[in-house]
Amino acid sequence: MNFVKRAGMSLGARKSKTAVLLAIFAVICTLLLGGFLLQAAAARQEADAQRTIGVDVTVRKKGLTAALADRLGASDLVHRYNPELPVRAGARGFAPLTSNAPKPGGTGAGKHKRGAEKDPLAVNGVRDSGMLLPFSYGSTKITAGRGITPADAGHDVVVIEQRLAEKNHVKAGDTVQVRSEDGRRTIPLTVVGIFQDPTQDPTGWTPPHELPGNTLYVPVGTAQQLGTGTATVSEAVFKIGSPDRAEQLHAEAERLLGKGSFDFRVNDKAYRDQVRPIQRVGTFAGLIVWVIALAGALILGLIVALQIRERRAELGVLLAMGEKKWKLVGQHAVEVAAVALPAVALAALAGSLAGEHAGDALLGRQAGKPVAAAGARGAEIAPAAVRVEAATVGKVTGIGLGISLVSTVVPGIGILRLHPRSILADTE
Numbered sequence: 164m165n166f167v168k169r170a171g172m173s174l175g176a177r178k179s180k181t182a183v184l185l186a187i188f189a190v191i192c193t194l195l196l197g198g199f200l201l202q203a204a205a206a207r208q209e210a211d212a213q214r215t216i217g218v219d220v221t222v223r224k225k226g227l228t229a230a231l232a233d234r235l236g237a238s239d240l241v242h243r244y245n246p247e248l249p250v251r252a253g254a255r256g257f258a259p260l261t262s263n264a265p266k267p268g269g270t271g272a273g274k275h276k277r278g279a280e281k282d283p284l285a286v287n288g289v290r291d292s293g294m295l296l297p298f299s300y301g302s303t304k305i306t307a308g309r310g311i312t313p314a315d316a317g318h319d320v321v322v323i324e325q326r327l328a329e330k331n332h333v334k335a336g337d338t339v340q341v342r343s344e345d346g347r348r349t350i351p352l353t354v355v356g357i358f359q360d361p362t363q364d365p366t367g368w369t370p371p372h373e374l375p376g377n378t379l380y381v382p383v384g385t386a387q388q389l390g391t392g393t394a395t396v397s398e399a400v401f402k403i404g405s406p407d408r409a410e411q412l413h414a415e416a417e418r419l420l421g422k423g424s425f426d427f428r429v430n431d432k433a434y435r436d437q438v439r440p441i442q443r444v445g446t447f448a449g450l451i452v453w454v455i456a457l458a459g460a461l462i463l464g465l466i467v468a469l470q471i472r473e474r475r476a477e478l479g480v481l482l483a484m485g486e487k488k489w490k491l492v493g494q495h496a497v498e499v500a501a502v503a504l505p506a507v508a509l510a511a512l513a514g515s516l517a518g519e520h521a522g523d524a525l526l527g528r529q530a531g532k533p534v535a536a537a538g539a540r541g542a543e544i545a546p547a548a549v550r551v552e553a554a555t556v557g558k559v560t561g562i563g564l565g566i567s568l569v570s571t572v573v574p575g576i577g578i579l580r581l582h583p584r585s586i587l588a589d590t591e
Contacts, residue, residue, distance in 0.1 A: 173494070187466070188463070188567075191459035192506045196510045197451070198455065200551065201444060203552075209441045212437055212438045214242055217434060218402070218409060219400055220401045222400075222416060222425055223426040223428075225395075227396045227398075227399065227425070229383045235399070235416055235420075236290075240404070241402065243401075243402040244290065244294075245291040246383060247288070249287050249288070249397055250286050250344055251285065251344050252286045252341050253343075253346065254339075255341070255342050257333065260371065262364070262371070264368040266368045287378065288381055304358065305322075305356050305358050307357040308322070308354070310356055311355075311381070311382060319350055319351065319381075320353045320355045320382065321339065321341070321354055321355070321385075322356040323339070324357070324379075326375075335355060336353070337353075338353055348389075360376070406435075456566065460570050463567065464570040464573055492571065492572060496568055498571075502567075506563065507560045514551045
């Protein structure tokens with residue numbers, strides 16, 4: 164009789180033991196699948212964290228221009244970047260804020276000399292206002308409209324502070340006239356957003372351009388038009404994927420800016436606080452896979468060894484009838500493999516039902532909400548999708564069949580070393 168057919172008949176005749184073996188194998192395959200799913204979900208969440216949180220690299224250099232910042236920002240290592248170009252500007256058609264305290268020297272509040280009121284606006288040219296620390300940490304908030312984005316390049320738009328907007332009854336969509344620092348040009352700017360700076364007005368007299376309410380954010384190109392001469396960037400912040408890429412970006416900055424001529428600072432605290440726990444989950448999931456594979460092979464090996472011991476009389480009869488030893492081992496391998504395949508199917512079903520809850524528990528997601536990045540309230544990590552994929556089930560199937568092979572071949576070595584007479588004599 165064919166040993167494969169005999170294996171099927173043996174499984175049918177020993178239904179209770181087959182059911183026990185199926186249950187054990189299903190648990191092993193479910194744990195294996197869980198390990199793979201967690202590993203894949205952790206990898207996806209880590210990749211998303213690299214894009215969302217990343218690592219901030221701040222570059223400062225005397226004479227750093229927006230063009231140089233753009234060239235460095237074009238690197239494949241950089242996800243986002245933001246040069247900051249501060250200039251002074253004047254107001255036309257609307258009134259800047261003034262200090263309520265009297266100016267030292269006897270001048271009353273709001274009655275300063277003309278020279279002291281020149282260029283009362285602090286204008287910051289930016290590419291991406293969301294990368295500014297006050298905005299990314301949430302201390303400064305957009306209360307109406309939006310901030311400055313890379314899409315605003317080439318457009319004359321502005322984001323103004325709430326106090327200045329309230330004083331002049333300005334709202335998002337209105338237009339304000341801003342005069343260049345040298346007074347030669349007046350640029351109409353469309354208000355696309357209003358922000359609230361939590362900084363309180365100073366109690367003592369303060370020049371208008373230092374009042375937090377007189378701060379404006381415009382695209383870098385607009386700031387260059389308002390400035391005089393070759394306006395330089397005070398600093399540029401570049402967001403990269405991981406701390407490992409900082410050295411590569413530093414090398415590119417050296418080629419572009421010259422060695423030792425710039426300040427290069429890496430801020431990876433938010434990345435480490437948020438990504439390292441995800442990496443630990445991935446490592447833990449990989450360890451689970453190895454431990455369960457080894458433990459599963461050991462447990463099933465012991466079970467098969469006990470079954471072989473119980474069936475020594477059957478083995479002795481078959482050997483006496485001329486059955487080859489390797490076919491006896493093959494019969495046990497087929498029996499275990501036949502149980503492994505439905506066990507994988509049950510594991511896939513369990514994984515699709517319970518995988519999301521396991522991901523919530525171990526990857527820190529609660530109630531389906533994105534995880535806020537540590538130290539960066541404006542950044543959120545998208546929920547890690549824990550999904551059963553064909554490739555993952557294929558891995559579990561391969562490991563399951565490998566376990567079934569190891570768990571039958573190793574105990575089956577004893578069969579190869581025995582003779583029919585010794586087996587039958589031991590069973591009498």
